[in-house]
Amino acid sequence: MSAAMRILLLGGTSEATTLARLVAEDTRFEPVLSLAGRTSAPAAAPVATRIGGFGGMDGLAHFLARERIAAVVDATHPFAARMSANAAAACGMAGVPLLALTRPSWQHRPDDNWIEVADMAGAAAALGTTPARVFLTIGRQELSVFAAAPQHHYVVRSIEPAKGLLASATLIRARGPFAVEDEVALMRREAIDVVVSKNAGGRATEAKIIAARKLGLPVVMVRRPDRPDVPMVETAEAALAWLIARHRSASAPPPLGGVG
Numbered sequence: 001m002s003a004a005m006r007i008l009l010l011g012g013t014s015e016a017t018t019l020a021r022l023v024a025e026d027t028r029f030e031p032v033l034s035l036a037g038r039t040s041a042p043a044a045a046p047v048a049t050r051i052g053g054f055g056g057m058d059g060l061a062h063f064l065a066r067e068r069i070a071a072v073v074d075a076t077h078p079f080a081a082r083m084s085a086n087a088a089a090a091c092g093m094a095g096v097p098l099l100a101l102t103r104p105s106w107q108h109r110p111d112d113n114w115i116e117v118a119d120m121a122g123a124a125a126a127l128g129t130t131p132a133r134v135f136l137t138i139g140r141q142e143l144s145v146f147a148a149a150p151q152h153h154y155v156v157r158s159i160e161p162a163k164g165l166l167a168s169a170t171l172i173r174a175r176g177p178f179a180v181e182d183e184v185a186l187m188r189r190e191a192i193d194v195v196v197s198k199n200a201g202g203r204a205t206e207a208k209i210i211a212a213r214k215l216g217l218p219v220v221m222v223r224r225p226d227r228p229d230v231p232m233v234e235t236a237e238a239a240l241a242w243l244i245a246r247h248r249s250a251s252a253p254p255p256l257g258g259v260g
């Protein structure tokens, strides 16, 4: 039997956790899950886990060589653009096969009222000058961008505490998945005028988009950043199939012939 294949899963998403579960029981693989360390209580995964940055592209390339990684699945969030760019560059440099596991974007429907913008600064600008009650569901990292639009009251929902980042804010700490009826109730209770969201895709946080549609509220939707041009799948099961194919080709005997 061939040796287990060492694989690196770049995580921070539910897809990465699902893939970790799929490979955990599969003796063909020896996985390492990598997390950035942004959340204090990440979802438990049944595989070896390392936490923290690699030290840029060079640090990741060294990690791949040192740990004898034979394949990488980039299952980071669609907005984790720097990590994805580093993964593409480091894998290219080290000659390690790379697959992106990325959930599909949410698609605009005729009964949606979306204002699509390129980035968070564009989202803050799109809120306009008239004071509004804004449901901000963008995580913590880019909240300070909205300090430039202090005329609005922000209802901020995040996994980690967001205290002190915005002057006029109601803070809600919660982790998805969320139900549509709860999102409708929250938006009504907080008298929300507009929702700001990244186009993250996925089921766990889609309820706010459906709730806004039901209530006829506008959604300022931040488009996904550009990602490197690497092979991509949308589900953990498809990523597992790719890994199995990599394992198969790595353990195939060399072709016959060539030696006289």
Ligand code: NAP
Pocket (backbone or CB within 6 Å): 010, 011, 012, 013, 034, 035, 036, 037, 038, 051, 052, 053, 054, 055, 056, 057, 059, 060, 075, 076, 077, 079, 080, 081, 082, 083, 084, 086, 138, 139, 198
């Ligand atoms: P980012 O801007 O693309 O990455 C910034 C730096 O964080 C990277 O250069 C890398 O540091 C480190 N990093 C990111 N993901 C890592 C991982 N899985 N393992 C080890 N180091 C990692 O990423 P981000 O937007 O801050 O996201 C950080 C993490 O949160 C990611 O794992 C992502 O999947 C998750 N997440 C992000 C969002 C979002 O909206 N951005 C939402 C949900 C979850 P070095 O350069 O030192 O290697």
